[in-house]
Each structure stands twice: as structure tokens, then as C-alpha cells.
């Protein structure tokens with residue numbers, strides 16, 4: 498399968514090139530040249546298949562031309578060593594719990610999948626990964642900007658993978674203490690870089706690094722943000738599984754999928770699923786106060802802004818990268834996009850009120866991100882529809898905030914407690930690209 502750039506000014510790429518480069522030469526995002534529709538029999542029988550079986554079928558449609566069946570099966574089964582159940586919250590609203598992976602966040606799937614895929618290309622001696630050994634610094638270097646959850650998922654997905662070094666850039670003081678532990682305490686092939694700025698500054702540093710010729714001659718750089726096809730496409734697995742589990746309950750006929758969105762990688766994967774034939778009636782993108790996409794739906798104008806800091810900090814994105822993919826998928830047709838996707842935007846006070854109300858009425862503990870999704874369904878679901886919203890992270894990852902709002906003392910799962918025992922190690926950095934470049938040139 499070939500991948501083209503959303504900016505249409507770069508040559509098409511192989512899967513390996515798209516994964517290693519992350520971003521195309523013209524700064525566009527890679528898109529698969531075709532999105533295969535899955536056969537009717539697959540959807541007829543999907544409710545009898547396991548999450549892993551479903552995921553392998555979906556993965557084969559994307560990656561089957563480029564990765565042999567046995568290796569791909571291995572990558573999928575190694576990645577999905579946990580479940581993503583749907584849990585009823587009200588009569589017609591279900592949550593799709595995407596937090597049963599190693600760092601209790603949905604990004605675990607894409608991160609692990611990408612690590613294993615890169616490792617596959619390294620072992621195979623692929624053209625793009627192999628040229629890495631010719632650089633001053635051997636191996637592949639993953640740069641990842643995070644507002645919290647990406648960093649922990651990527652760091653843990655890549656931890657201990659030979660030939661790959663990971664640099665996690667995160668905004669100083671803007672990620673939760675638990676999140677910070679998950680990528681600053683690992684050591685080995687993981688370096689945490691604490692940037693004096695906001696998430697968008699971290700993302701800008703990563704983007705500039707990819708465009709810097711001298712740096713790229715010094716070291717082989719790749720990205721593991723949701724711009725990477727190997728990170729965002731596997732997230733489609735979740736939505737096929739949601740449909741399967743809802744179908745098993747006889748409730749999938751008018752399924753509405755609501756995704757709390759920041760950089761829009763997760764919802765973009767869901768939309769790819771829809772293009773493959775997944776019977777979702779419509780989608781809702783739920784935003785916090787960073788309402789760029791919401792405004793786009795209303796006005797047809799995409800106007801990026803500096804990000805605002807909110808309670809749902811993993812969605813604090815002022816210029817969502819994957820907008821370019823959604824725009825491309827629907828050929829820029831605003832009408833098509835608004836007929837399939839609606840929006841919602843919530844300020845911190847509304848997020849907190851939703852968390853309180855949901856807990857009081859149903860006993861379900863929402864995290865601040867999931868709360869946006871739940872509230873959007875409560876407000877927008879029509880008669881006869883069944884809504885599924887993603888719980889994108891375990892509420893304990895935001896324990897301080899959740900406890901303050903609910904007056905609770907929620908338990909921290911053992912897996913998270915383990916991280917908190919380690920010692921924090923990080924490199925301090927300004928948001929100035931020259932200092933970041935100098936640091937990497939010395940690596």
C-alpha cells in the first residue's frame with residue numbers, strides 16, 4: 498500500500514517510509530491510498546469474534562500488503578493483551594473503556610503497535626530504518642510531544658526495544674504527577690525532556706526537528722505522535738470492537754460514536770473504520786474549551802489558536818494535526834463533514850458538573866476527558882439511538898482533579914502505583930528550537 502501526503506506536494510511513500518518519517522516532506526500527513534471496505538460477512542459475524550480476531554482483520558486491510566500474515570498477527574496479538582469492554586452507564590449510553598492497557602490510556606494500542614512495527618522493519622533490514630546506521634548516532638530516534646498520555650503510552654510501548662531511543666517532550670508543570678512518573682522514571686532507552694512552555698511548543702519543537710537537515714543527517718528521527726500512521730490507524734480496532742459488543746446485545750442498529758478529541762487522531766481512526774463499512778450512524782467530536790473543530794463545523798472556517806489549559810489536559814490542542822486527514826477524507830466538503838460529525842465544547846465548570854452528576858445518578862466515575870463525551874451524548878442523542886462514548890483514560894490518572902470534584906478518594910490501580918515508586922529523571926529545555934537542536938546534536 499502506498500501513502501500520500503495530505504498536502505499533495507510530496508512523493509507517495511511505502512508503509513515503512515511513512516512510519517519512519519512520520520510527516521511527509523511537504524509537512525502533510527500520510528494517508529493510505531485506498532481504504533478497503535470489509536465484506537458484509539465480516540460485519541454479520543463480528544459479534545462472535547474476539548477483540549483480537551476483529552483487530553487482526555482490520556489490521557490486515559491496512560497493513561496486509563506490507564507485513565506478512567504471521568508477523569502481523571504477532572504484532573496485533575502482542576499489542577492487544579487486554580480488552581476494551583463496553584459498560585452501560587445509562588439505558589442508552591455506553592462507555593467504551595479504552596484504558597485497560599499498560600498505562601491505562603487508549604494511546605497504549607497505537608504506541609505498542611508502532612513500536613512492534615518499527616521493530617519488524619528493523620529486523621527485516623528495511624531501506625529506511627537501515628540507513629539509520631549510517632548516521633552519526635546509530636539507530637532510530639523517536640521524538641514525541643505529549644500533553645500527558647501520549648508520552649507515557651509511547652515510552653512504555655517502546656521501553657527496552659533494541660535500536661530505538663525515545664525522547665518525550667512535555668510541558669513543564671502541565672501534566673499530572675502520575676502521568677509524569679510514567680515517562681520520567683523509566684530510564685533505559687527513554688529520555689524525558691521537560692519544556693518550559695505549553696504542549697503546542699513541544700509539538701512545534703518536534704516538527705522543527707524533522708525539518709532540520711543538519712539534525713536529520715546526525716540522527717535518524719521519527720515521530721510517534723498521532724500524526725504517525727502506525728499510531729493512529731490501529732485505534733480503529735476499538736470501534737469495530739464497540740460495534741461487535743453492542744451488536745451482541747442487539748443494540749447496534751443506530752449506533753452513535755462520541756469521541757473526546759484533542760489532536761483528533763482517535764476520532765480520525767473511527768472515521769476510517771466508517772469508510773471501511775463499519776455501521777456507525779453518526780459521530781460526535783467532544784471538545785473541552787479548545788473549540789477549533791467545533792467552530793469549524795459551525796462556520797466552515799478552520800482557525801487554529803493557542804491552546805487553553807483545561808481540566809481535560811490531554812485535549813488541550815489549539816491546532817489539531819489530524820484535522821488535515823479528516824478534511825482530506827471528505828475532500829474538504831464541509832457539508833459532508835457536518836452531515837456525519839457534530840461537535841460539542843465544554844468549559845471546566847461544565848466538565849466538573851457532568852462528573853458530579855454522572856457519579857450521583859449512575860455511580861460511574863468519569864475522568865475529565867470522558868466527561869466531555871458523556872455530556873455530549875446526553876445532550877445530543879435522539880430517540881432510538883444508542884450512544885457509545887470513549888473513556889480515554891482511567892480516572893485515577895487524574896486522581897487529584899477527580900477527587901477534588903467528586904469529594905472521593907479513588908483507588909490507584911497497582912499498575913499505576915508501580916510507576917510512582919521510581920525516581921524522576923528529566924532534561925530541562927526552553928521552547929527555543931536552537932537549544933533543543935544543540936542538545937540532540939550532542940546525543
Ligand SMILES: *Cc1c(COP(=O)(O)O)cnc(C)c1O
Nearest residue numbers: 646758759760761762763811889
Ligand atoms: C490523547 C487523549 C485524548 C485526545 O485524543 P486525540 O486522538 O488526540 O483526539 C483524549 N483523552 C485522553 C485521556 C488522551 O490521552
